[in-house]
Amino acid sequence: MARLLLLALVIVSPAAIACAQTKAEVKTKTEPVQTARVGISNPAIDMKGYLAVAVDAAQHRESRRLTEDQFIAMSREPGTIVLDARSTEKYNELHIRGAINLSFPDITVDSLNTTLPDKNARILIYCNNNFVGEQKAFPTKIATASLNLSTYIALYSYGYRNIYELGPLLDVKTSKLEFDGTIKQ
Secondary structure: OHHHHHHHHHHHHHHHHHHHHHHHHHHHHHOOOOOOOOOOOOOOOOHHHHHHHHHHHHHHHOOOEEOHHHHHHHHOOOOOEEEEOOOHHHHHHOEEOOOEEOOHHHOOHHHHHHHOOOOOOOEEEEOHHHEEOOOOOOOOOOHHHOHHHHHHHHHHHOOOOOEEEEOOOEEOOOOOOOEEOOOOO
8 A cells, every 4th residue: 555655756746846847937937027126327318318209299299280282382382391201111112202211220330411401491201191092102019109290290300390291191192192112003
């Protein structure tokens, strides 16, 4: 009988140990990793500054959203720049005629000095979320991640104040705007 009990313990013990290890591994894998550490600084990244600028830019932006007709009229005025900050690929597929492309990830001190040297120039912006009817060229982003928002804040952060934004959601097939690109309209 003692041998039978000992044999049962020998058989069950490894299974119990393996089960305990698996539970520990699962627990470890699902527990949140604590990566934020107080005292890690990087002078090239300023979240508090970004959030403060974003609040200022949001207030500035409220009076600078344009209807389709206003956008068209302003875009025809001398010295006005229409800026498309989507990827070069999406820009090449379809963009507002006359727009220049400076992809959002490429907005830097140097690229702005080269592409938009006059901080007082009127800049009109638009993004994916201004258009429906051509999902390939204008894929929808969630509203809080709209490229207009980040582009506006970025330009504002760099000192541009003469920024205007196309406001409405337009169908590319019925819009009064003229488009160019590899996708035929």
